[in-house]
Amino acid sequence: MSNHHFETRISTxxxxxxKSHGYVNPKLVRGSxxxxxxCATRREIGKRRLEQEEIYGLYGSETHFAxxxxxxxxxxGSHCQIVSSGLAAITTPLLAFLKSGDHLLVPDSVYGPTRRxxxxxxxxYGVSTTYYDPLxxxxxxxxxxxxxxxxxxxxxxxSHTFEVQDVPMLARVAHERGAKLFMDNTWGxxxxxxxxxxxxxxxxxxxxxxxxxxxxxxxxxxxASEEDWVWLRNGALDLGQYASPDDCWLALRGARTLNxxxxxxxxxxxxxxxxLNDRPEVQRVLHPALPSCPGHEFWRRDFSGACGLxxxxxxxxxxxxxxxxxxxxxxxxxxxxxxxxxxxxxxPTSYTITxxxxxxxxxxxxxxxxxxxxHVDDLIADLDAGFAILRGQQKMVCASPPCLADEMQDLYxxxxxx
Ligand SMILES: Cc1ncc(COP(=O)(O)O)c(C=O)c1O
Numbered sequence: 001m002s003n004h005h006f007e008t009r010i011s012t013x014x015x016x017x018x019k020s021h022g023y024v025n026p027k028l029v030r031g032s033x034x035x036x037x038x039c040a041t042r043r044e045i046g047k048r049r050l051e052q053e054e055i056y057g058l059y060g061s062e063t064h065f066a067x068x069x070x071x072x073x074x075x076x077g078s079h080c081q082i083v084s085s086g087l088a089a090i091t092t093p094l095l096a097f098l099k100s101g102d103h104l105l106v107p108d109s110v111y112g113p114t115r116r117x118x119x120x121x122x123x124x125y126g127v128s129t130t131y132y133d134p135l136x137x138x139x140x141x142x143x144x145x146x147x148x149x150x151x152x153x154x155x156x157x158x159s160h161t162f163e164v165q166d167v168p169m170l171a172r173v174a175h176e177r178g179a180k181l182f183m184d185n186t187w188g189x190x191x192x193x194x195x196x197x198x199x200x201x202x203x204x205x206x207x208x209x210x211x212x213x214x215x216x217x218x219x220x221x222x223x224a225s226e227e228d229w230v231w232l233r234n235g236a237l238d239l240g241q242y243a244s245p246d247d248c249w250l251a252l253r254g255a256r257t258l259n260x261x262x263x264x265x266x267x268x269x270x271x272x273x274x275x276l277n278d279r280p281e282v283q284r285v286l287h288p289a290l291p292s293c294p295g296h297e298f299w300r301r302d303f304s305g306a307c308g309l310x311x312x313x314x315x316x317x318x319x320x321x322x323x324x325x326x327x328x329x330x331x332x333x334x335x336x337x338x339x340x341x342x343x344x345x346x347x348p349t350s351y352t353i354t355x356x357x358x359x360x361x362x363x364x365x366x367x368x369x370x371x372x373x374x375h376v377d378d379l380i381a382d383l384d385a386g387f388a389i390l391r392g393q394q395k396m397v398c399a400s401p402p403c404l405a406d407e408m409q410d411l412y413x414x415x416x417x418x
Contacts, residue, residue, distance in 0.1 A: 096235020
């Protein structure tokens with residue numbers, strides 16, 4: 001199987017015709033109680049919670065196991081745990097692995113709710129977090145490691161600002177000092193193979209491209225060793241992590257077409273990124289495949305492609321009101337959180353960005369675009385009309401730096417959850 005191309009593998013993975021009475025798709029199994037043939041089986045089966053065994057609803061059913069097999073295949077790992085959301089896929093391994101007194105390193109560019117979790121829940125349980133520049137040098141990172149640093153966290157590219165990280169270097173520093181590397185690999189689905197670059201636990205918000213249709217919320221954590229599977233699986237079950245089998249079934253269905261959707265969305269996003277790069281209103285396009293994106297060299301080295309999500313920075317003469325007027329005027333781009341669905345979205349992001357290490361100040365209002373499956377010419381025409389509105393709103397440069405204005409008070413802003 002592993003010698004086949006990606007398209008072949010996601011078409012054939014997780015087929016269990018015997019269990020599905022011959023049907024190509026796995027059964028949708030809903031249930032809590034599982035009946036055992038006798039007491040001896042009951043006693044035995046309880047010891048198999050690390051395996052794909054139908055023991056009790058919480059431990060998963062054929063439907064969950066099929067999706068777990070599929071995600072492990074996509075990520076290139078050996079075991080996968082499905083959890084209730086992408087955010088739960090971040091919090092579960094952190095809670096499962098860390099203990100009071102431990103220290104954690106997190107990039108300053110991290111997804112807002114991850115930061116909030118570290119600063120509230122983990123802090124309450126005695127785990128301290130240090131934020132680091134996502135483009136940190138090896139020397140500086142080594143200096144940030146403490147004797148009790150147990151996890152280095154990565155999100156590459158970073159939420160909203162798209163800094164691509166040097167993941168092999170993060171892995172080297174972490175492993176040489178006995179720490180694990182956890183990575184939110186949602187953006188890099190299919191194009192970044194986490195375990196080839198030293199990641200120990202790879203996180204996916206299946207809500208995005210695997211679901212692909214903006215109709216489920218779901219997450220997954222994949223690991224590549226038995227050792228990591230033991231703490232992850234036990235931790236997830238101890239925390240009562242579970243996901244609806246209906247959602248798992250939909251995610252599995254979405255995964256079958258992941259490749260064709262991603263190809264089109266990534267190609268169109270790149271075309272739009274190049275078009276935006278030539279616009280006078282745009283100061284900088286934050287697309288990992290463009291040299292203007294911080295960490296572009298790591299994308300070139302480690303990724304095999306991109307997805308449909310990227311950002312841009314406007315010239316400083318356009319303030320938030322002008323950007324909001326442009327976004328409000330768009331006909332095809334919805335204003336919505338999340339990404340990876342079939343529909344295009346535009347989201348002003350400057351005010352949702354929280355930084356504590358002084359990174360990520362780009363000197364202009366920012367916009368995040370998720371490119372859906374619409375025709376690319378229609379999307380470009382929509383943006384073009386939006387630029388006319390933007391120019392009509394042009395103002396003198398505002399006095400305060402736009403990205404940092406509301407920095408700290410936005411720390412727990414629910415709008416950063418996207
Ligand atoms: C990079 C990233 N990770 C994780 C998540 C969380 O996913 P979910 O919305 O399923 O909780 C998101 C959601 O926007 C995200 O952008």
